[in-house]
Amino acid sequence: MRGKFITFEGGEGTGKSTQAHLLADALRNQGINVTITREPGGTEGAELVRALLVSGAISRWSPLSEVLLLNAARLDHLTKVILPALETGNWVICDRFTDSTIAYQGYGHGVDLAFIQNLHQQLFSTNTPDLTFVFDLDPSVGIQRSLQRHTSETRFENMQLEFHNRMRQGYLDIAHQDVSRCILINAADTVDNVHKTILNGIERLQLS
Ligand code: TMP
Secondary structure, eight states: OOOOEEEEEESTTSSHHHHHHHHHHHHHHTTOOEEEEESSOSSHHHHHHHHHHHSSOGGGSOHHHHHHHHHHHHHHHIIIIIHHHHHTTOEEEEEOOHHHIIIIIIIITOOOHHHHHHHHHHHHGGGOOSEEEEEEOOHHHHHHHHHTTOOSOOTTTTSOHHHHHHHHHHHHHHHHHOTTTEEEEETTSOHHHHHHHHHHHHHHHHHO
């Protein structure tokens, strides 16, 4: 039986990566085989694209170039990692997927939403996630949290607060427009409470 495809989405410093790992551990304890991965990245080529996108000057890429690079990396990741794992029955937990491009490049940068949606429709329509957790947090809090990590991956964190506020609104719209797929998470809550909310959400998949 094909595995379930779960994505974690949200702004910077919302704790989604921590929660993705906690969920992977919990599912493994239930005897489920789990593949945990991330975007941009997840394959050798896509990790190279990630390095080009998340570091360096903001002006390094135009918004439209970001869309194209992200989707080139995504197609590689989907074909080489996500689909093979789902086909062997593994559950796949992916830290970011297509909603990130709608929220960041569409709402944040103002790239035409219809263009992005059309591209996603052509490339990924048969592989929509079964469940998506959308982490919501005030970007001024999240960016501080994220910058405290002291990595070189700060290109998006360095974008203006208005960019991050538009991106946040994008995620809220996505979560409200697709309630059968998305569960909105208050990322200001404790790690423990968020984990419990996620485990409750997962029951949707185990009942289906
Ligand atoms: P991360 O911080 O969650 O690891 O993600 C890396 C950065 O890439 C993050 O700042 C958001 C950005 N990003 C986009 O702008 N669009 C996308 O489609 C994806 C997948 C990530």
